[in-house]
Amino acid sequence: MNLLDIEHLRVDLRSRERRGAPRTVIHDVSLTIAPGEAVGVVGESGSGKSMTVKAVMRLLPRRATVGGTLEFRGTSIPAMPGRDLARFRSQLVSMIYQDPRAHINPLRTIGDFLIEGVVASGQMNRAEALEAACTLLRDVGVNDPQRRLSQYPHQLSGGLLQRMMIVMALLPSPELVLADEPTTALDVTVQSEVMAILTEQIRERSVGLLFITHDLDLAAAVTDSLAVMHAGTVVERGPSADIYAAPRHPYTAALLASRPSPTSVARPVSIPGRPVSAFEAGEGCAFASRCPYAIGQCRTERPEPRTAGTRTVACHRSDELEAVLAEGVRA
Amino acid sequence: MTFIAKKLAAGAATVLASSLIIFLALSRAPGDPVALILGPHATNAERAAMSARLGLTDPVLVRYWHWLTDALHGDFGNSLLYRQPVSGLLGPRLMTTLILVGLSALIAVATGVALGIFGGVTPRARPLVSAVTGVGTALPGFVVSSALISIFAVNLAWFPTFGAGHGFFDQLWHLTLPAIALAMSSAAYVAQMTAAAVNDEAGREHVATATGRGLPRSVVLRRHVLRNAAIPVLTVSGLTAASLVAGSVVVESAFGIDGLGSLLVKSVASKDYPVVNAASLVIVIVFVAVMTVLDISQTALDPRLRERA
Amino acid sequence: MSLEQLTRLPLLAGRLVRPRRRGHADPVLIGCGLICAGLLALALIGPVLTPYPLDQTDILNASQGPSAEHLLGTDSLGRDLLSRLLAGARPSITAPAVIVLASTTLGVIVAVFAAWRGGRVDRVISRMLDVMFTVPGLLVAVIAAAILGTGFWVPVAALTVTYMPYIARIVHSAAIRECRLPYVEACQLAGLSSWRICTRHILRNIAPLAVAQATLAFAWALMDFGAISFLGLGLQPPAAEWGSMVNEGRADLLTGAIWESMTAGVLIVLAAVSFNILGERLAARIGDGS
Numbered sequence: 066m067n068l069l070d071i072e073h074l075r076v077d078l079r080s081r082e083r084r085g086a087p088r089t090v091i092h093d094v095s096l097t098i099a100p101g102e103a104v105g106v107v108g109e110s111g112s113g114k115s116m117t118v119k120a121v122m123r124l125l126p127r128r129a130t131v132g133g134t135l136e137f138r139g140t141s142i143p144a145m146p147g148r149d150l151a152r153f154r155s156q157l158v159s160m161i162y163q164d165p166r167a168h169i170n171p172l173r174t175i176g177d178f179l180i181e182g183v184v185a186s187g188q189m190n191r192a193e194a195l196e197a198a199c200t201l202l203r204d205v206g207v208n209d210p211q212r213r214l215s216q217y218p219h220q221l222s223g224g225l226l227q228r229m230m231i232v233m234a235l236l237p238s239p240e241l242v243l244a245d246e247p248t249t250a251l252d253v254t255v256q257s258e259v260m261a262i263l264t265e266q267i268r269e270r271s272v273g274l275l276f277i278t279h280d281l282d283l284a285a286a287v288t289d290s291l292a293v294m295h296a297g298t299v300v301e302r303g304p305s306a307d308i309y310a311a312p313r314h315p316y317t318a319a320l321l322a323s324r325p326s327p328t329s330v331a332r333p334v335s336i337p338g339r340p341v342s343a344f345e346a347g348e349g350c351a352f353a354s355r356c357p358y359a360i361g362q363c364r365t366e367r368p369e370p371r372t373a374g375t376r377t378v379a380c381h382r383s384d385e386l387e388a389v390l391a392e393g394v395r396a
Numbered sequence: 397m398t399f400i401a402k403k404l405a406a407g408a409a410t411v412l413a414s415s416l417i418i419f420l421a422l423s424r425a426p427g428d429p430v431a432l433i434l435g436p437h438a439t440n441a442e443r444a445a446m447s448a449r450l451g452l453t454d455p456v457l458v459r460y461w462h463w464l465t466d467a468l469h470g471d472f473g474n475s476l477l478y479r480q481p482v483s484g485l486l487g488p489r490l491m492t493t494l495i496l497v498g499l500s501a502l503i504a505v506a507t508g509v510a511l512g513i514f515g516g517v518t519p520r521a522r523p524l525v526s527a528v529t530g531v532g533t534a535l536p537g538f539v540v541s542s543a544l545i546s547i548f549a550v551n552l553a554w555f556p557t558f559g560a561g562h563g564f565f566d567q568l569w570h571l572t573l574p575a576i577a578l579a580m581s582s583a584a585y586v587a588q589m590t591a592a593a594v595n596d597e598a599g600r601e602h603v604a605t606a607t608g609r610g611l612p613r614s615v616v617l618r619r620h621v622l623r624n625a626a627i628p629v630l631t632v633s634g635l636t637a638a639s640l641v642a643g644s645v646v647v648e649s650a651f652g653i654d655g656l657g658s659l660l661v662k663s664v665a666s667k668d669y670p671v672v673n674a675a676s677l678v679i680v681i682v683f684v685a686v687m688t689v690l691d692i693s694q695t696a697l698d699p700r701l702r703e704r705a
Numbered sequence: 706m707s708l709e710q711l712t713r714l715p716l717l718a719g720r721l722v723r724p725r726r727r728g729h730a731d732p733v734l735i736g737c738g739l740i741c742a743g744l745l746a747l748a749l750i751g752p753v754l755t756p757y758p759l760d761q762t763d764i765l766n767a768s769q770g771p772s773a774e775h776l777l778g779t780d781s782l783g784r785d786l787l788s789r790l791l792a793g794a795r796p797s798i799t800a801p802a803v804i805v806l807a808s809t810t811l812g813v814i815v816a817v818f819a820a821w822r823g824g825r826v827d828r829v830i831s832r833m834l835d836v837m838f839t840v841p842g843l844l845v846a847v848i849a850a851a852i853l854g855t856g857f858w859v860p861v862a863a864l865t866v867t868y869m870p871y872i873a874r875i876v877h878s879a880a881i882r883e884c885r886l887p888y889v890e891a892c893q894l895a896g897l898s899s900w901r902i903c904t905r906h907i908l909r910n911i912a913p914l915a916v917a918q919a920t921l922a923f924a925w926a927l928m929d930f931g932a933i934s935f936l937g938l939g940l941q942p943p944a945a946e947w948g949s950m951v952n953e954g955r956a957d958l959l960t961g962a963i964w965e966s967m968t969a970g971v972l973i974v975l976a977a978v979s980f981n982i983l984g985e986r987l988a989a990r991i992g993d994g995s
Binding site: 538672 | 839841842843844847848850851852853854924928931932935936937938948951952954955958959961963966967970973974977978980981982985
């Protein structure tokens with residue numbers, strides 16, 4: 066049984082104003098995570114990546130309505146009663162946030178932050194939890210864990226704080242970790258270190274990982290499979306290596322082409338136009354206005370995701386473009 | 397500990413500086429204390445003798461020094477109007493004012509914080525809390541005093557109309573209406589700021605982290621939202637308590653309570669400068685004491701401040 | 706320092722009000738705005754509209770309720786209350802207006818100057834403002850009355866001095882943020898003078914904040930000036946002023962003749978509430994700039 070099943074997820078936000086129209090923030094997201102599998106979700110800002118994670122954690126604002134299915138080990142997440150939800154959040158999944166400085170209470174000690182969850186859920190008592198936290202801290206390469214436990218967040222660097230976040234996430238031994246751009250807010254120099262620690266720990270414990278990022282290279286390097294999101298929709302899904310080598314959606318291809326190359330000074334090909342939000346997309350394919358291969362059909366009819374083998378693509382012309390797009394990556 | 401000592405020293409310095417400013421300002425005030433004491437029929441020789449006896453011929457800083465050393469021994473001079481030692485006038489009145497301010501601070505902070513937390517954690521109640529506090533903060537103490545006297549003391553006769561009473565319980569009884577009148581606007585202000593602070597804090601990312609970890613809502617509220625909102629709430633409460641010291645001047649006069657504030661106003665009107673000087677200084681001391689306690693407790697609540705201390 | 710925390714508080718004003726989007730009418734804001742405008746107009750024309758001379762006493766008809774002759778009744782000397790309330794509007798509304806205009810002007814100048822100069826000048830000024838911020842205006846006004854005497858201008862001056870740091874502290878933090886924005890540097894590089902950048906750009910961008918806070922301060926100033934008058938340390942009899950009318954009506958309260966205290970009190974509360982809510986709405990509309 067899959068760890069996480071998301072099928073045709075749709076999220077609408079009711080307007081804050083009394084008579085305002087609701088906005089769609091997620092159109093159609095489907096993805097699965099098998100136990101121990103690492104899945105990456107890649108997309109520009111505003112594509113609905115974070116909203117997807119919030120939907121999984123049931124952390125969406127009150128005015129959001131959720132459609133489609135969201136299941137953890139076959140149990141519907143939106144339908145979970147309060148007690149199950151608490152167990153789900155405290156023991157089965159953990160979340161690592163983008164900005165540890167903002168996401169850790171500045172007035173409580175690190176020790177408090179680390180063990181609060183497992184103690185409140187009754188998994189461990191205080192002493193056990195502190196012991197376990199110390200062990201984990203050593204595992205992620207933190208010196209002098211005892212001292213760290215009594216420090217406050219403002220006394221720690223961003224990279225160290227993010228390691229605390231990782232320890233917090235792993236302490237309850239969850240089955241799935243959701244990481245929302247875990248290194249974006251950090252200094253460039255510590256980004257790769259923190260990322261290495263995270264993936265190493267995840268693999269060692271064979272924990273499932275949902276990794277949110279805008280960095281396609283990074284995602285391809287650390288995940289087993291990928292889902293590329295654009296304007297609230299998963300436009301392409303499949304094994305990471307395959308997508309990286311041969312994209313089948315023009316958007317994925319454009320993302321790959323727009324990366325600055327480490328070996329050449331040639332100007333990367335930027336994607337024309339600006340990112341479209343889910344609620345701005347009209348009748349047709351949301352990418353149509355920026356897509357060099359768009360035809361009349363793309364502007365009038367929204368492409369349904371179609372599966373062929375291990376790959377799923379939502380594009381009217383994916384078959385005919387296959388060779389052209391693969392060529393583009395190689396060039 | 398050294399931190400507390402530092403704060404206390406700073407407070408003492410503030411009081412000392414204020415006493416100098418008040419003394420210098422009052423020494424320039426119009427009106428002739430000699431004339432006030434001797435009356436209009438005194439001879440010039442008598443006036444000169446009185447001037448010398450009061451030390452009015454010395455330079456002002458010398459007079460300040462004399463006044464300060466006397467004051468430190470509890471001697472604030474004699475009232476020109478009551479013709480008795482100022483310290484004797486201040487003592488019992490200080491007690492009355494402290495009870496009044498304490499009672500009303502209790503009312504203001506308790507109701508304000510309760511209403512504010514309610515408004516902060518219940519989004520539905522926010523428009524109501526916002527309206528109540530918007531009107532409440534704009535109710536001046538002297539208007540509320542008149543309304544309360546008219547309704548509860550005259551028409552319903554539940555409370556005495558004037559005076560401060562004798563003995564502790566009688567005093568509480570007499571001071572209930574004044575304390576409510578004094579507390580009204582402050583309670584609304586505290587509620588408004590508490591609601592805003594709680595609401596602010598509830599929207600922070602670290603609260604989402606706590607919720608996402610499956611902590612029960614009550615724990616998230618207590619350990620993260622309210623704990624963190626406690627710092628601004630404490631600040632508001634402290635500032636409010638301090639402003640009640642100033643507000644007591646008005647309410648004491650409105651209810652005819654013989655307290656420090658009404659004594660100050662009476663002596664200002666009758667140009668009884670030794671009393672003005674001492675009473676305003678005592679009010680400043682109470683004010684500075686409240687602010688110092690606020691400062692110390694704030695630092696105790698916030699590890700980031702503690703570090704800098 | 707806790708004083709910093711303290712002076713950040715006013716920024717919470719208006720946070721409870723859900724901001725409306727631009728272009729959407731806010732009936733509460735419009736209503737309060739109209740009342741405030743009406744009160745300002747009353748200060749201008751009120752004294753002209755009085756049906757009776759202010760000091761026409763009539764002991765036989767003292768402390769009466771409303772009647773056809775005296776629409777709002779009479780005070781303890783038999784003077785017409787409606788006339789005294791209309792005439793009292795001028796000092797009661799003008800005083801907070803003067804206080805707010807003067808303290809806002811001074812406060813903005815001090816704040817923008819400190820923020821623009823930065824460095825030690827800024828630190829010293831900020832520290833002074835922090836200390837002055839905590840001094841209660843009412844107390845200063847009472848002591849000022851002892852030194853300088855009673856009247857209209859002494860409490861107005863005392864309250865102006867104590868309100869200035871309040872405005873300055875809020876505007877200062879906004880001005881600091883503004884000065885750090887890249888466009889300011891761009892203006893400097895383009896060769897604009899400091900004066901021009903401060904007045905044309907920085908001042909214009911912090912003006913909405915200053916206006917909202919000045920409106921809030923109007924409510925406080927109105928209540929504080931009323932309190933000073935109530936204590937008998939403001940305008941002296943027989944001048945009419947709402948705060949002193951609440952005081953003059955106190956003796957009558959005991960016999961159940963509530964008209965003088967009540968009518969004057971209601972006007973003060975109406976004015977204070979309107980300006981307070983108007984200020985909150987304005988503050989909510991522009992946000993705190995952060």
